[in-house]
Amino acid sequence: MQRSASLTVLLALLGTAPVALAGAPASSATPGPLQKISIVESSNLKLDDGYRTLRLPESPDSPELRQLRDHVLKQVDLLGRADPELIFAALEWVSIQWDHDGLNQPPPGTSSFQILQNVEQGQRYRCVEYGTVVSDLLLSLGYPSRRLGIKSVDAAYGGFGQGHVASEVWSNTLDKWIFIDPQFSMAATHEGRYLSFHEMYQLKREGRFNEIRFTPSPRFVERHKTTPEELEKQYRAFIGHYFGYMEIPYQREGKKASLILPLEGKGQFATFQGLPIDGLLFTDDPRELYFPLNHTQVLFTYNNARPFIDVIREHGITTEQQFLSKRPRFAARPDYTLTFQQGMPWFAHYELRVDGGEWKRVPGDTVPLKLHAGLNTLEVRAVNRAGAAGPINRMKLRYAADP
Structure with missing residues (x-):
């Protein structure tokens, strides 16, 4: 009774008294069962903008990266592999190009291609260059990757060798950051699952x-x-020394820095091995380093939706009982315009797949879609300029009456 009275008050406030509705036209046919739109399963979540803090090139096809990619692809087939196998093939190839030399630092500005050219002339380089080359190679193939600095608890004033450089790369298939160490050609797993360094x-x-x-x-x-x-x-004994701090390249508003997360280390530091170190920022939140990449989100807009009060007037509704009994005639119909948004560096276009069919490229960022009766499966993904497809946003929606 209280809800019916509330509906009456609402109609009065909107200038539509129940008496005026009494003679409104209404279908004499008995409405069928209410067809409901239900979300059965969904990975359609709000995008994370953390990717904007990554220090990435403007394009995976920049002149330097293209030169590196062309050089490497003449020697090893990477494009014929899927993620994550492509990542591990790139890791293996870089790891066997030279033997480690911890004291040979190339001049500032030396590109990864130049490093490989020098290697062919007999040069050997540090862990830093292993990390740089594998990250640049993966970037050139469209996979966001970053050089990962890891340090001991004595990073500030310990002796020589208080830091090591590896890499982390975003796997679209695994939908996560994974740790790789090209100096040792290592990846880490636990119970069959590839790990990030923080894991x-x-x-x-x-x-x-x-x-x-x-x-x-x-x-x-x-x-x-x-x-x-x-x-x-040997590697377990080696890497166990470097869980003091972890560091990734970072940018904000165009300013470059190194973002550091203390692990076993306590507090912040201002020097490395007693020497100057610039541009340090610290955080105690792992989510500042580990955020999802290449995801999409979908906004659903109903086509031809009518204002609530127009529906009430048309169907002569004055009570909640009438609203519920007549609702099958005017309940929401799954006729949508889908709007896509993405969190992908180097974004190129979207692809949509319906009910397990073929992937179809979407022109622009909107598409009309009507659900059919029964279970509907919608999948959308973003694709970058290198042709790498991001993780799939999968939604299952049912349009049916209650059983």
């Missing part, structure tokens, strides 16, 4: 560091004439 730290903090599997690539094992087991043992 490695969390396992170490929980006393489960020995559960992590470190797997070197076959050609790296062959090059160093050893066994995977021996390399894993």
